[in-house]
Amino acid sequence: MTVGTRKPVTLGALVARFGGRVEGDARTRVDRVGTLEEAGPRAISFLANERYLAQLGSTRAAAVIVGEPASAATNLPRIVCDNPYAYFARVSALLNPPPRARAGIHRTAVVERGARLGRGVEIGAHAVIARGARIGAGSVIGAGCIVGECAAVGSAARLYPNVTVYRECVIGARAIVHSGAVIGADGFGIAMDDERWIKVPQIGRVVIGDDVEIGANTTIDRGAIGDTVIEEGVKLDNLIQIAHNVRVGAHTAIAACVGIAGSVRIGRNCRIGGMAGIVGHVSIADGVEISACTLVTRSIAHRGTYTGVYAFGPHDEWRRNAAQLRHLAALARRVRALERESAGTEGRRP
Amino acid sequence: MTVGTRKPVTLGALVARFGGRVEGDARTRVDRVGTLEEAGPRAISFLANERYLAQLGSTRAAAVIVGEPASAATNLPRIVCDNPYAYFARVSALLNPPPRARAGIHRTAVVERGARLGRGVEIGAHAVIARGARIGAGSVIGAGCIVGECAAVGSAARLYPNVTVYRECVIGARAIVHSGAVIGADGFGIAMDDERWIKVPQIGRVVIGDDVEIGANTTIDRGAIGDTVIEEGVKLDNLIQIAHNVRVGAHTAIAACVGIAGSVRIGRNCRIGGMAGIVGHVSIADGVEISACTLVTRSIAHRGTYTGVYAFGPHDEWRRNAAQLRHLAALARRVRALERESAGTEGRRP
Amino acid sequence: MTVGTRKPVTLGALVARFGGRVEGDARTRVDRVGTLEEAGPRAISFLANERYLAQLGSTRAAAVIVGEPASAATNLPRIVCDNPYAYFARVSALLNPPPRARAGIHRTAVVERGARLGRGVEIGAHAVIARGARIGAGSVIGAGCIVGECAAVGSAARLYPNVTVYRECVIGARAIVHSGAVIGADGFGIAMDDERWIKVPQIGRVVIGDDVEIGANTTIDRGAIGDTVIEEGVKLDNLIQIAHNVRVGAHTAIAACVGIAGSVRIGRNCRIGGMAGIVGHVSIADGVEISACTLVTRSIAHRGTYTGVYAFGPHDEWRRNAAQLRHLAALARRVRALERESAGTEGRRP
Numbered sequence A, B, C: 001m002t003v004g005t006r007k008p009v010t011l012g013a014l015v016a017r018f019g020g021r022v023e024g025d026a027r028t029r030v031d032r033v034g035t036l037e038e039a040g041p042r043a044i045s046f047l048a049n050e051r052y053l054a055q056l057g058s059t060r061a062a063a064v065i066v067g068e069p070a071s072a073a074t075n076l077p078r079i080v081c082d083n084p085y086a087y088f089a090r091v092s093a094l095l096n097p098p099p100r101a102r103a104g105i106h107r108t109a110v111v112e113r114g115a116r117l118g119r120g121v122e123i124g125a126h127a128v129i130a131r132g133a134r135i136g137a138g139s140v141i142g143a144g145c146i147v148g149e150c151a152a153v154g155s156a157a158r159l160y161p162n163v164t165v166y167r168e169c170v171i172g173a174r175a176i177v178h179s180g181a182v183i184g185a186d187g188f189g190i191a192m193d194d195e196r197w198i199k200v201p202q203i204g205r206v207v208i209g210d211d212v213e214i215g216a217n218t219t220i221d222r223g224a225i226g227d228t229v230i231e232e233g234v235k236l237d238n239l240i241q242i243a244h245n246v247r248v249g250a251h252t253a254i255a256a257c258v259g260i261a262g263s264v265r266i267g268r269n270c271r272i273g274g275m276a277g278i279v280g281h282v283s284i285a286d287g288v289e290i291s292a293c294t295l296v297t298r299s300i301a302h303r304g305t306y307t308g309v310y311a312f313g314p315h316d317e318w319r320r321n322a323a324q325l326r327h328l329a330a331l332a333r334r335v336r337a338l339e340r341e342s343a344g345t346e347g348r349r350p
Helices: A011-018 A050-058 A085-094 A315-325 A327-346 B011-018 B050-057 B084-095 B314-323 B326-346 C011-018 C050-058 C084-095 C317-323 C329-346
Strands: A021-025 A043-046 A065-066 A078-079 A182-185 A192-193 A196-197 A207-208 A219-221 A228-230 A288-290 A306-307 B002-008 B021-023 B031-032 B043-046 B061-064 B076-081 B181-183 B190-193 B196-199 B206-208 B219-223 B228-230 B288-290 B304-307 C004-010 C019-021 C030-035 C043-045 C065-067 C077-078 C184-187 C190-193 C198-199 C206-208 C219-221 C228-230 C286-288 C305-307
Touching: A011 A021, A011 A078, A011 A085, A043 A085, A065 A085, A085 B196, A182 A207, A192 C084, A196 B314, A196 C084, A207 A219, A228 C190, A306 B011, A306 B076, A306 C198, A306 C317, A315 A327, A315 B190, A315 B304, A315 C329, A327 B314, A327 B326, A327 C329, B002 B011, B031 B084, B031 B181, B084 C050, B084 C190, B084 C198, B206 B219, B219 B228, B314 B326, B314 C305, B326 C050, B326 C317, B326 C329, C004 C011, C011 C077, C011 C084, C030 C084, C043 C084, C050 C228, C065 C084, C184 C206, C184 C317, C317 C329
Parallel strands: A043 A065, A065 A078, A182 A219, A207 A228, A288 A306, B031 B043, B043 B061, B061 B076, B181 B219, B206 B228, B288 B304, C030 C043, C043 C065, C065 C077, C184 C219, C206 C228, C286 C305
Antiparallel strands: A021 A078, A192 A196, B002 B031, B021 B076, B190 B196, C004 C030, C019 C077, C190 C198
């Protein structure tokens, strides 16, 4: 499916706005984006991965966004730039502008006394803005969202429907929070006493910087005493758990279903693959990449890629090999014994 | 607990309706279902697994549903059929009919101008049906559900409370969607530019076929450009993540906590175990079974069962063996060396 | 951040209330709690882990809670007790009392005919209490919560906003349920028949004991025929999946993102680490500890700690070692061959 929501724009106008250069007819008009494979005659597409070079020949797109190397590979009208995917993102945002706030408070919304709403704010049906909460100018609070007492949402932010923000938590400007996300629930703080658990009050907050996106049904717990902090530009996918007192550094991206235990420190510009886990109280340096499904059990001091996953295969093959794992230490000892003995044999040779 | 909600039915009436044959008194009446262990004198039970054959002797059930082999193992009035578990499912559905739609729009619900509701639709308290949305005849939209602009829900579908459906997404007929599910949030599309992430607009939809069930707090992201597609008859458990542009083939079942990354293609009639993960852009053939907790890191071309999990054990035993994993390549080299040397020794023998 | 919400209290008053003894000035007043590192001059802190002993010297706290061994390590006014962390939890709860119920039904809430509310209950904005549901005295039902038909919530319980409780489910006294939790959705019961899935009606309930806490977006499915049971004092973190007919024993704690498959029995006083998984139909003894990310594939009969995780490392190191895993059975055979041969060699020696 390619979608167009806007009057056509020429390649010339695009480079004037976003840079790069045009090869071919700069008056070529596009009004939508599409993949090389599915784009139609009014769409602009892009090539960000040499793997799809073949599709460049067969695409029906009106124009494409390519890097220097691929430019020679097509005669289509094209924009040549350093980072085609980022360029495409900007063009797509221009052609597919996000829905704007429709200023106003829905008649069914509840805005408690002492809540402060900035200019042009949209409050959806059945949303609740509790006493003392603040919503920044131009922000959209979706239907069914609950913004707790004294919580704060920055300007130009968007909470999709059914988001819950607990009391006192802070969300930065231009944040995007998807449905079902829960910001500021109690951290998992319990003390064992005489075979029973006692709850440790969780009195910290969640503090989220500007330009952060949070996926659907992701949970970020409030701090036990200090705060849980998500720095600016962090991108979180769906169904992620971030425990109390974690700090996630600026511009780090975390894929879906990741679990991060309490008091973890993650650096800036890290990339964490889906379903990865990080145990409590470890620190991860800036620029670290964690592979999908990897469990991080100790701190990582140096940038680089880290992995620990069990390769899959046909079930029977897996069973044969996995069975040996329980004897691996013994196997290593047996090899050592053979080596010692072989050394002895050597010795005995004339 | 065994529950009865309906007037009694005879075994004769059941076989007339669902097939199979009766052994013993066809006039035996039952009004509820139960397990062999807990069924009472008005309940019908079933044996689907030889493992529970012993319980067949001790059950207090009025009647049982069994396969040909087990029929001889009891004197209870019984229905003999090919697939006792499926038969039991049908009998239970007859005795425990799902709640029907109570046609009407709750006074607190919000149905925006331009939304279209089919005949006999039930809209729960505080639900929101946005402009341009369509709800098929006889469907139930639970309390607190949000159906976004121009989204469509088929006929005889049921959304349990607090489900969120984003704009333009499509859900088929007879769908069952459990609470907290989020259909159509933005996929995780971000482009790195100068150490900052730029959002790639997610302009595709989620398109869900007929007879699909979606578990609680499961998230299915909308496509980046094309659509995310869930074909007919797919069954999804709770807390599953399905990323943008995934296609799940018809009648595939996926257990809880599974994560499926972007652009994955899953065939028809697959079974994916709980907490399994599938990395981006791979394809899985029809009829493939993935074991629980297995990470699928490449495409699977042939039906069969695939597994990759690390066997657990007592902590100390695990530690001893796991420690060797970091030296496995070295261990293999050492064995090779011993083999070469031993071959040499052979050679030197008189 | 340290938070104070209450008039100061002396160390003397604390030991009078909670036991232990004071060393130093019993008239020392505190009005808040803090970490050793961040506590200010009006705060009381604690030392529960020798690891932080150094911080005891540098803290600016007015007083500390310590065990016997650490008491000599500081001259600060202090409370000496057996279990400093549990003691701290009690002091923090005294200084940070949970918000009380504000008795009353919000004008936008829906309380259906036949619902029964105890004395002093607070029902939040847009909450729905369905017909036949019961809410115990002094409980708080947050904004947007849905309590289904004939469901029951005990006294002095707190459901945070946007919790969903399905029909007939039971939640005990003093329960705390965080936002997005879904209690009582259908278990994943499906029967394969002729390449199609038939739904098996889930007619059991979820029954939750007293003093249970349930984290954000956690899902607990109703039983297929019998009930799913969470015994008293169980503590569940966020994003946990508990399938149909599971029983979790009293005072067991389960960290975030754990998945527990159908009909699992977990004992009392167990501790299950984050992202662990337990396959269906297994039993786990009392007092068992499961490490994070471990998949439990068979029953555990004896208390102790059990682990099964694949150690992570730099990606290239991992790749070299992981590649050998697929040949582990072969490697073991080769070692056995070398051993046999070497034994032969021995034999041939003069």
